[in-house]
Structure formats: C-alpha cells, structure tokens
Amino acid sequence: MMSDLEFRSVEARAADLAEALPAQIARAQALPGNGALADVAAAGVTDAAALAALPVLRKADLVAAQQAAPPLGGYAAPLDRFTHVFQSPGPIYEPGRIDGDWFRLGRFLRACGVGAGDVVQNCFGYHLTPAGMMFESGARAVGAVVLPAGTGQTELQVRAAAQMGVTTYAGTPDYLKVLLDKADALGLHLGIDKAAVSGGALFPSLREAYAERGIACLQCYATADLGNIAYESPAMEGMIVDEGVIVEIVTPGTGDPVPEGEVGEVVVTTLNPDYPLIRFATGDLSAVLPGQSPCGRTNMRIKGWMGRADQTAKIKGMFVRPEQVAQLVASLPEVDRARVTVTRSGDADAMEVALETAEPRETATYEAALRDILKLRGTVRIAAPGDLPRDGKVIDDKRDYEG
Incomplete structure (x- = not known):
C-alpha cells in the first residue's frame, strides 16, 4: 500500500537496503x-553492485530442484508456513499466503485508488494458478470487498456486477471489454470506474x-514467484518498482547489468523472508526509465514489459541459446557484444554473427569460436563499437514461418 516507503529519499532507500x-x-x-x-x-x-556479482537463478533451476526435492526444491520455507500452494505450467509450484498482503498487490490497488467502500470483481483465475x-x-489489504468471479459465465458476471455495485475490475486487460459489451447488450449499467x-x-x-467510459485503467507487472514487481501510478509514466523487490536489467543469458535505458532481461531479488529468491531471472525484457515519477514515488522505474528474453532458436537442427552467445563474447576479450541473426537462404537456415569490437582479429579466429561454442558454422560480420541495436536481442530470428 502507499506508505512512507514509496516516498523515501534515494539515500534512505539505500541505507535500508x-x-x-x-x-x-x-x-x-x-x-x-541455494547451494x-x-x-x-x-x-x-x-x-546492487555487490548483488550483481551473485549467480542468476532461472525458472528451469526451480523446476529441476522441485522434481528432485519436492515440494518446493529447498528454495522456500517449510510448506506449513504457507496458506496456499499453486501450480503453474512447467509444472512449477509456488507457495503463498492470503494474509498480510503477501504478494504486495495492495500497493498497486492503492495506486489505482481502490480502498474501503470499493467492491472488486476479481476476474483472475482461482484454480491452481495464483493470480486470483x-x-x-x-x-x-486495502479494505475492499471482493466478488471472486474468476473467468467465464459472462452474463452471470455482468448481472452480479450490476446487482452488487461493483466499482473495480481486476483481471486481464481485454476481458473487461467483454463484460462491458455484454452489459450493453443486456441493457445493464455497470458502476465500474477503476480497473486494475x-x-x-x-x-x-x-x-x-475505457477512459471514454469513465474507467481509469492501470496495470502492474507481477509473477507467481515474485508477487508484485512494478506498477503504474496515475502519472502513467513507466512502472514504479515495488518496495519489496530489487530489480536489475541484465544482458540476456548473463547476469551482467546493462547501462541505464538499455533493454535487457529483468532479474529480481525479493525481500520476502518466506521465499527468498535471489537474482531470479524472469525471462522478460524491459529497460530502466530514468528519473522519478511525477506522482512523488521515488523508486526506480522500468518501461514495462518489452518482450521475452528467452530468444532460443533452432538453427540447422541445433539449439542456440542466449547463454551460448554470452559465452562466445566472454571467450573473445576484444569483443563487447554479439548478435546472432537467423534467416533462410533457399531451403536452408543461414546464420550471421555480428561482433562489436574496435580491434578485430582475423575472421578465421571468430569462425572457429562459432564452431566451438555455438556448434555451428556461420558468417561473421564485424561491427564498430555502438553499431549493434540496444534492444535486448542477442538472437534475432528473421525467418518467415508463414510464408
């Protein structure tokens, strides 16, 4: 919820951290x-500088650990510390609690203007997965009444929203339009003026x-493992990082932070004592938005979801992963970054690897590195420092799968 934490000075936040x-x-x-x-x-x-030296934890690591040591793989407190356990695709299991705003969504809802006196129609799923x-x-946590609607049964949902005086919608962005259109078709007026x-x-x-209908709609970025990561305020300038996590933006496939404003993978450390995930890679891309929000909240901002960092591509029958591209760069001290581009040449895959360096070596040296690390042959292109796009992509698959 909105609190003094959100308005701390940079110095106070650093001291608390x-x-x-x-x-x-x-x-x-x-x-x-956590061996x-x-x-x-x-x-x-x-x-954050010291944190960046620690290893990155990936979801695949959690899945493997849970399979080897169920139920939670040794990354969380004992199961009896929680009120719920959820299952997401993978399968992967996430613990949680219903009390104490454990997932920290209250802070986002408060930013949406939700509080005592509001009735929230919660259209997130309640079965197995944790969003509901x-x-x-x-x-x-903010004192609102909840109508646990889940998904489906649109007409029943609309009638319940009208009869119960629902003021707030919570759910995916597009399902609210489905409810509003159904209400119009039924001739029912809904009093929804906020959407989270x-x-x-x-x-x-x-x-x-939605705004034309008088509905203020704000969004948050949250995951089952981490809870609320970042959220919009009425200023609607980027997403403000939640006070319960530390967010880093790193080069995909590595744990190396990128310069401010550059696109990279979102890596999160949670301060939740029950589930202390350290440098957990979300697989999502974003970038730091410089400056502070006009709403007065002082924490770091990100630009929101900008795609997926898992750019794994199957080239000539072999998988090439961002981690391999990072390994390639690490093996070549004079190279600052690399970008693999995949196209089709006739009926065959073609791979070009652009290497950004001010002091290139012979092409044969780089071709040998491709064969050794990527296990493939490809064309090498030398790029001058700063020439490669700063869009978070290390593997750019340009093949047309529909042509």
Missing part, C-alpha cells in the same frame, strides 16, 4: 536449495476506450 539485503542473502543460504550461494559473504552484499488469490489478498489489470498487453487504444 544495506540492512535488508544481507539478511535476505543469509536467509537464502540457510535453505538447502550456489554457499560461499557468498552475506554481510558484504549491501547494494494474489489480487484477493491485495484487495483485502495484468497478465496481458494493455494497448493504448483499449485504455482510451
């Missing part, structure tokens, strides 16, 4: 799943259509 982060690292080290952190001196991890319970927990959305793209045209 210097206390909270070492404690969280120590909690993670006490859990059997990769065993040799880390937790007391020395007091800021995440928003339920947030609505409880997530789980899909909120296109500007859709937000404008």
Whole structure:
C-alpha cells in the first residue's frame, strides 16, 4: 500500500537496503536449495553492485530442484508456513499466503485508488494458478470487498456486477471489454470506474476506450514467484518498482547489468523472508526509465514489459541459446557484444554473427569460436563499437514461418 516507503529519499532507500539485503542473502543460504550461494559473504552484499556479482537463478533451476526435492526444491520455507500452494505450467509450484498482503498487490490497488467502500470483481483465475488469490489478498489489504468471479459465465458476471455495485475490475486487460459489451447488450449499467489489470498487453487504444467510459485503467507487472514487481501510478509514466523487490536489467543469458535505458532481461531479488529468491531471472525484457515519477514515488522505474528474453532458436537442427552467445563474447576479450541473426537462404537456415569490437582479429579466429561454442558454422560480420541495436536481442530470428 502507499506508505512512507514509496516516498523515501534515494539515500534512505539505500541505507535500508544495506540492512535488508544481507539478511535476505543469509536467509537464502540457510535453505538447502541455494547451494550456489554457499560461499557468498552475506554481510558484504549491501547494494546492487555487490548483488550483481551473485549467480542468476532461472525458472528451469526451480523446476529441476522441485522434481528432485519436492515440494518446493529447498528454495522456500517449510510448506506449513504457507496458506496456499499453486501450480503453474512447467509444472512449477509456488507457495503463498492470503494474509498480510503477501504478494504486495495492495500497493498497486492503492495506486489505482481502490480502498474501503470499493467492491472488486476479481476476474483472475482461482484454480491452481495464483493470480486470483494474489489480487484477493491485495484487495483485502486495502479494505475492499471482493466478488471472486474468476473467468467465464459472462452474463452471470455482468448481472452480479450490476446487482452488487461493483466499482473495480481486476483481471486481464481485454476481458473487461467483454463484460462491458455484454452489459450493453443486456441493457445493464455497470458502476465500474477503476480497473486494475495484468497478465496481458494493455494497448493504448483499449485504455482510451475505457477512459471514454469513465474507467481509469492501470496495470502492474507481477509473477507467481515474485508477487508484485512494478506498477503504474496515475502519472502513467513507466512502472514504479515495488518496495519489496530489487530489480536489475541484465544482458540476456548473463547476469551482467546493462547501462541505464538499455533493454535487457529483468532479474529480481525479493525481500520476502518466506521465499527468498535471489537474482531470479524472469525471462522478460524491459529497460530502466530514468528519473522519478511525477506522482512523488521515488523508486526506480522500468518501461514495462518489452518482450521475452528467452530468444532460443533452432538453427540447422541445433539449439542456440542466449547463454551460448554470452559465452562466445566472454571467450573473445576484444569483443563487447554479439548478435546472432537467423534467416533462410533457399531451403536452408543461414546464420550471421555480428561482433562489436574496435580491434578485430582475423575472421578465421571468430569462425572457429562459432564452431566451438555455438556448434555451428556461420558468417561473421564485424561491427564498430555502438553499431549493434540496444534492444535486448542477442538472437534475432528473421525467418518467415508463414510464408
């Protein structure tokens, strides 16, 4: 919820982080799943720079750990500390609690203007996956009444919204339009004037259509593992990072932070003591939005969801992954970055690897590195420093799959 935390000075936030982060690292080290952190001196991890030296944890690591050591792979507190356990595709299991705004969605709902006196029609799913319970927990935290609608049965939902005096919609961006159109067809008036959305793209045209109906629509970026990561305020300038997480933007396939404003993969460290995920790679792309929000909240902002960082491509029958591209760059000290572009040449795949360097070596050296690390032959192109796009892509698949 809106609190003094959201309006701290940069210095105050850094001082609080210097206390909270070492404690969280120590909690993670006490859990059997975090063997990769065993040799880390937790007391020395007091800021983002020190955090960036730690290994990245990926969802595939959690899936493997849960299969080897069910139920939660040794990355969370014992199961009896939680009120719920959810299942997402993978399958992967996520723990949670209904009390105490455990997922921190209350802060987002408060930014939407939701509070006591509001009735929230929660159209996120309640079965197995956690989104419904995440928003339920947030609505409880701000004192709102919840209509647990879930998905489907549109006419029943519309009639319930009209009869119960629903003021707030929570769900995916597009399903609200389905409800509004059904209400129009039934001749029913809905009193919804606020919408808290997530789980899909909120296109500007859709937000404008809601605004024309008197509905203020804001979105958040949240995941089942991490809870709320970032959220919009009425200023609608980027998304403000939640106070319960630390967000880094890194080069896909690595843990190396990119310069401010450059697109990269979102890596999150949560300060949740029950589920201390350290440098958890979301697989999503975003970028830091410089400056502070006009609404007065002072935390870092990101530009929102900008695509997927998992750019794995199958080329000539072989998978090429961002981690391999990062390994290629690391093996060539004079190369700053690389970009793999995949096209079709006749009936065969063609791979070009652009290498950004000021002091190139012989092409044969680079071709040998491609064969050694990417396990493929390809064309090498030398790019001058700064020539490659800063769009977060390290593998650009330009093949036309519909032609």
